[in-house]
Amino acid sequence: MRTDYVHGYTDTETRRLAEQAETLADLLHGDTQYEPGSRVLEAGCGVGAQTVQLVTRSPGIELVAADISEESLAQAKQRVAAEAPDARVEWHHGDLRDLPYADASFDHLFVCFVLEHLPEPVAALRTLRSLLRPGGTITVIEGDHGSALYHPQSPAAQAVIECLTVSQADSGGDALIGRRVQPLLAAAGFRNVATHPRTVYADETVPHLVDGFTRRTFIAMVGSVRERSIAAGLSTPAAWAQGIADLERTAEPGGTFHYTSFKVVGVR
Template identity: 70%
Template sequence: MGTDYVHGYTPAETRRLSDQAGTLADLLHGGTTYAPGSRVLEAGCGVGAQTVQLVTRSPGIDLVSIDISEASLAQAKARVADHAPHATVDWRHADLHDLSGEKFDHVFVCFVLEHLPDPAAALTRLRGLLEPGGTITVIEGDHESAFFHPRSAQAQAVIDCLVDLQAAAGGDSLIGRRLQPLLEQAGYDDVQVGPRTVYADQNLPQLVDGFTRKTFIAMVESVRDRAIAAGLRTEAEWAAGIRDLEKSAAPGGTFHYTFFKGVGRT
């Protein structure tokens, strides 16, 4: 399940992931709880931003959290120790293919498929790890669902850089719209996918700060150096695009984005 993580493994990205998880906790995790004693696999735990939500919303689960980055795992362990000190997590530096012979009641995958060159194969592999009647929950975004006021071609251009760079790295930042067919093709039953929409304006300051600024604009900013090095934008064009995008977080600005959450069964 190797990947070129387009946003980079930086302190700024760690902060962004934490801000995102905290701001969107109810939106993304609403409706997802697991019974105590359930064996749950978190495939691609990253820095543990979503792990904290899993162990606090479903206390008593037997959670296995894996990631291919040892540095991210170390941060995840520290994060859970700080925010959920009584939780027990089986942390593993591992790829999906390292889990042969193991079975789980549930699998949770959040913001992982978008970075994979073959998400269908990953979903098929995960299905093989589920007990009969087990569930998979997948959450992904779709960067073309981002629209904002004031409109700006320069702001849209820097967003497009992120989309293009992720595609060049073998990923798909528009994958949210594909969750239903991907889950169906991987052989899951009873597939249900629905939108989870974020809308922010000056009357929702917590979302303006937590999502528009600290999640979305920060995510776009994470690929600045790559975009300039690839010749997609000049330094001046990039700065102008970010300035315009930041207007959506100013008084009178608005911002909209849609995540997609899918659940399937074996």
């Protein structure tokens, strides 16, 4: 069972995911708490970077963490064992669109940075909805690369960002999905859907965000598609080097960077 994860299954990507989760922990998870004893499904847990946040912020939950990548799941197990050894987690290797659980098995669903990689997100959401008990909640978090605003502006920098957007589309995903999560959830049958934009703004006055988000999350994410972008003729080695150098300039004194993720909650 495989998936074309646009960023690749590399040690560099694992570090990027961990850095992203840690840097954005309060922003993304600060208002998410599940009651002890509730059964929660994390659909697409990846390497467990968000899993740790779930189990430490909602102690006592019964978490089922599922992912299509066996390698990522193994890393997630190791991460949770090291950082949250008392957590109760059931691990499942499989496609979130075909999970072996009965209807209404879960009190809550959590889906973070996953729909952007799926070719048919509404179909996936409808399948997940069937696993949720009536009155249960779904929380979806997705980014939107179109929200990347930065200074100094640069056509070369914008070109490498567009390479990421095109590469994700070529692999069946949507790098601009954040702006349409609300209508996706509504189309899948969820009700009381509420959207809560979560914006990161980084400049030299907040060096932890410059390093943790601008450099280690966003620029690293763009960098992950270098080889496929050049192979596909979307860029050249020289153009890519210039674009990344210009993006790095936004993380230097005098530079600024802005990005918005969308946290959306709905009810079955």
